[in-house]
Structure formats: C-alpha cells, structure tokens
Amino acid sequence: MLNTDRIYQITDIPGYSPEVGRLLSMMNYARHTTLQAAEGLHREQLDHLLDPESNSIGMLLLHFAAVEYAYQVGTFEGRELNEGEMDTWGPALKLGIEGREHIQGHDLAYYLSVLSEVRNRTFELFQSVDDEWLHVEEPYWNNKSTNRYFMWFHVLEDEINHRGQIRWIRKRVREEERA
Numbered sequence: 001m002l003n004t005d006r007i008y009q010i011t012d013i014p015g016y017s018p019e020v021g022r023l024l025s026m027m028n029y030a031r032h033t034t035l036q037a038a039e040g041l042h043r044e045q046l047d048h049l050l051d052p053e054s055n056s057i058g059m060l061l062l063h064f065a066a067v068e069y070a071y072q073v074g075t076f077e078g079r080e081l082n083e084g085e086m087d088t089w090g091p092a093l094k095l096g097i098e099g100r101e102h103i104q105g106h107d108l109a110y111y112l113s114v115l116s117e118v119r120n121r122t123f124e125l126f127q128s129v130d131d132e133w134l135h136v137e138e139p140y141w142n143n144k145s146t147n148r149y150f151m152w153f154h155v156l157e158d159e160i161n162h163r164g165q166i167r168w169i170r171k172r173v174r175e176e177e178r179a
Contacts, residue, residue: 007032019131023152024123030159031119034064037166038108046111047104048173057169059092059099060162061111065118066092071155072118075148076125 007029013021038046038061046058055063066089073081081089091102133148140146 004032015127017130019134019149020126020129023134023149023156024126027119027122027152027156027159030156030163031115034061034115034159034163034166035112037163037170038111041108041170043105043107045170045173045177046106046108048169048176049100050169050172053096054169055095055099055165056104057166057173058106058111059095059103060166060169062092062103062114063095063099063162064159065089065111065114067158068118068122068155071151072122072125075151076128 006025010022010025010029012018013024016024038057041057046061047056049056069085069089070081070093073079073085091098134152135147135149137145137147140151
C-alpha cells in the first residue's frame with residue numbers, strides 16, 4: 001500500500017486510526033527510499049560482500065522483511081517465532097555467518113516480492129487495531145517496559161539504519177566494477 005503521491009507527508013491513511021496511519025506513512029517513506037537505494041541492482045551486486053565479515057545488500061533487504069515479520073508475530077500474536085519460522089527467517093534476522101551462508105543467488109524481484117508480501121500483511125494487521133493498541137506496554141529489551149508504538153518505530157528505524165548501509169555498499173560495489 002505504497003502511495004507515492006503522498007510519500008513526503010506524514011498523514012492519516014484512510015481505513016486506519018490516526019496514529020496508526022501516520023506510523024504507516026512513515027514506514028511507507030522508509031520503504032520508498034529503500035526501493036530507490038536497491039533499484040536496478042543485479043544478482044551479483046545484491047550478493048556482493050565487501051569483505052568476509054560484511055552483509056550483502058540482498059541480506060539486508062531480506063533482513064527488513066524478517067524483522068517486520070518477527071514484529072508482526074510478536075505484537076499481533078503475542079509470541080516468539082516458532083521453529084519453522086526461524087528456519088525461514090533466522091538467517092535474515094541474525095545476518096552474519098548464517099546470513100552469508102543462506103542468503104544469496106536471488107534477483108531483485110525476489111527480494112521485492114518478499115518485502116511486499118510482508119508489508120501487505122502489516123497493512124492488513126494494522127487495520128484490526130486502533131491508536132490505543134499502539135500504547136499498550138509490555139516488557140522488552142533488558143526487562144524494560146515499552147509500548148507497541150516504540151516496537152514498530154524500531155522496525156522503521158532498523159530499515160532506515162540498514163538502508164544507509166545499502167547505499168554505502170552500492171557505492172563501493174559500483175566503484176569496484178568501474179576499477
């Protein structure tokens with residue numbers, strides 16, 4: 001549900017309570033800029049590792065979907081990922097060695113499809129809640145209290161943070177290709 005006509009507005013979205021809509025509009029902007037950062041990349045660029053310890057752009061794209069899926073499960077279903085879900089999403093959540101071993105060989109269409117599928121589910125799930133739901137508190141990292149609003153803000157800021165890595169990696173990859 002990416003409406004690029006209003007991409008530079010944090011605003012209400014029809015069908016959602018006001019704060020939920022504004023949160024989703026921020027997530028839309030972050031995703032819009034992520035898609036711009038990945039636009040036109042081919043498989044080798046998506047799999048490229050700058051060094052043996054780095055993450056690839058493809059790994060980071062799948063990481064965005066994995067984090068979002070994990071927060072769907074945690075906030076809407078009140079549970080951790082099960083074993084089957086960890087088999088699917090674990091390498092993308094953990095990145096590092098596990099990610100490098102399992103996340104490679106996909107084209108951009110694959111990553112965009114996964115991102116879209118997960119985001120569409122996010123929009124569906126958020127139709128079932130209101131602004132009060134965002135403010136429900138529960139234990140979080142280090143047994144500190146948080147609310148669901150912060151949890152979903154974290155999904156957003158995680159993507160923005162790693163999108164910066166994608167831009168940096170993309171620039172390095174293109175420099176290596178020109179050399």
